[in-house]
Amino acid sequence: MTDTQTAQIESEAPAATHAAETPEALIARLAKAGRAAQAQLARMTTAQKGAALIAAAEALRAAETDILAANDKDMAAGAERGLSGALLDRLKLDTKRLAGIADAVAQVAALPDPVGQVIDASSRPNGLALSRVRVPIGLIGIIYESRPNVTADAAALCLASGNAALLRGGTEAVHSNRAIMAAFQRGLAKAGVPAEAVQLIPTQDRAAVGAMLTAQGLIDMIVPRGGKSLVERVQNDARVPVLAHLDGICHTYLHASADVAMARSIVLNAKLRRTGICGSMETLLIDAAFPAAQAVVADLLDAGCEIRGDARARALDPRILPASDADWDTEYLDAILSVAIVDGLDAALAHIDAHSSRHTDAIVTSDDAVAEEFLTRVDSAIVMVNASSQFADGGEFGLGAEIGIATGRLHARGPVALEGLTTYKWLVRGTGQTRP
């Protein structure tokens, strides 16, 4: 670590960081405290964890003055640094948003507790009784960007699933995050949960992120929440397992048999309801035999959506721009859509296989056999029939919340909430059996 970095740490977090502590030593110290707290948390009942979350929600409400004052500092610094209006809006807290954050924490208390759930059980011919029971993962590291609500959301989800959390927020929200965390911890302490069950890294030194990513044996899983460059850095550098959410290059395929009115309403919603979320449609595949392609693209164009199409799509409307090769692999997160005309289900599946980020892909069809074939053959985290891809969300799936939407293949896939923050252990009950 250079002297400059040390100075930075000290100036930003004089109280919590020891003067000559390396980033590795800092992370090790916090992780050990988190693990010790987690060992207590793992033994708490659902009611105890719920009471702690209710207390944390109350403490957030009670700390409104402090939290909004801290947020004002972040907003002023952000404006000075020239953050965009969209980024400043993400950063902004007010009475209503803070109440929403507190309510969300309280709502997590009402979710079913996965810890202790029996996944399956069997008994062996020799009389051994086996079962698999869900247990917390341990200490979860969360690395996130601008939105300060993640501080409370992620802490609540980890706590409810019996895990400790070590959070590293973005520099632009540093004061807001600290104020939220201080209130959250006060609530926990009031309810008898060690405050170290959730901790915020007290420094914005980037080397602390590197130390988190390589803290094998201390941090059990890292969840990056933020843009593609953050997630890619975490995936490349991590030695700790990562539950990552990469792009959502989501497709909707209008089959020849699609109901026209349904197709038009799903397409508009999937693209334009909110363009900045990962479940928004980025590519529309229209079957050459679908009878109302012109109306579908006109709806979008009339609503102000830019369309980039292949040669056959461009023939539908003069307002359609030519698509480049790169368009088929682009997550616009904006009112832009790539459109291709495809000849039948196999061609649609081939396009999806080549270009999907395997987040969410959908078909609109009135042919049940085609629907089932699409569901079987598309290998994405979420595959939909006759619905808007904007439903790709833990809340909409009934999970009550989400820590993220996993685009990897292992451990958990798609929206991840409490269950995805657990693992299991095997319990074996015998009566003296020895192995022959």
Added chain:
Amino acid sequence: MTDTQTAQIESEAPAATHAAETPEALIARLAKAGRAAQAQLARMTTAQKGAALIAAAEALRAAETDILAANDKDMAAGAERGLSGALLDRLKLDTKRLAGIADAVAQVAALPDPVGQVIDASSRPNGLALSRVRVPIGLIGIIYESRPNVTADAAALCLASGNAALLRGGTEAVHSNRAIMAAFQRGLAKAGVPAEAVQLIPTQDRAAVGAMLTAQGLIDMIVPRGGKSLVERVQNDARVPVLAHLDGICHTYLHASADVAMARSIVLNAKLRRTGICGSMETLLIDAAFPAAQAVVADLLDAGCEIRGDARARALDPRILPASDADWDTEYLDAILSVAIVDGLDAALAHIDAHSSRHTDAIVTSDDAVAEEFLTRVDSAIVMVNASSQFADGGEFGLGAEIGIATGRLHARGPVALEGLTTYKWLVRGTGQTRP
């Protein structure tokens, strides 16, 4: 790559490796072929996959002459290189062992197919019907050492779960592995499964392992099977997710209430039935209030087991040697045992928490409340009551086989068989829903 390495590749696998191909290009070529085969495999029925496994088993039996001749070459080379008797025994194939390998492949065909299993289903107030369905992971890389049976075992488990496999065996078994793989692929081809569904890396160049470990997007998961140094190298260097099996430092705790006869028989079995397996007991914790400590250690000593004890354990028998600090963290895999005397359940749990590798830990007790507390508080992949830790095995757990025993916390834990080689996707069936 140096010229020497190129020469080595060419001399060992002239037919399959292209002259100027880098290790990365080789792995990419094989992985792409494997992924293409997997896309076909994923759509095959349970019956088709089963028939392919039966055909592979038959081809292994039919190729006995070739396989045993290849094994003779490995045995001769191994003897020349001075491999130990134990290693040569692991390497050795004969008619009976080969028949066992073929039978094991055929038995995998009879296991329940996890692909397509519905994990859970729900319907939302807006009418969306959700379900989670098991699907193959994709292309699995297996990196393993001396035992040639792994070639057939791992290929069979991957195939049965709809995955393609890319195998990298140890140099000492290179001829045996090639002969086994050639037969296996002939069987698959006969049954209409593309031979590329299972492939053996055609070179022993170590750089090929490095290329496997960094083949993100091409290989979906790596399973290392071998000694600690292999597994640690894989864990340190891999950018692809790893399902790893590290040490088994397994404890047995004799509670004060333990039935003496049961304790004596479990201890002898857990340590001495087979000392070289990961589920063998490495540390015995005897409660100070357990009445027959002397008999338990005498059983072991009389059976030829070396015991290294703490001060109180040494007082039990003059043959007990002093344990060093390192003994509590050592996986002996031999007729050696560390023994400590502990005061009550909490002390036993503290020792286990400090020293267990979180593979398998067991208690012997006749007190049900103590048993349940041990099951709850020990955070290991497998926790046992009144049974020998040597039962830690996929076959003994009724899984029919195992690709390994996972000591990590994510995705799968403990014995991993077909289910652990799958992931899931979310299916969403709608009737035109758009998100408000």
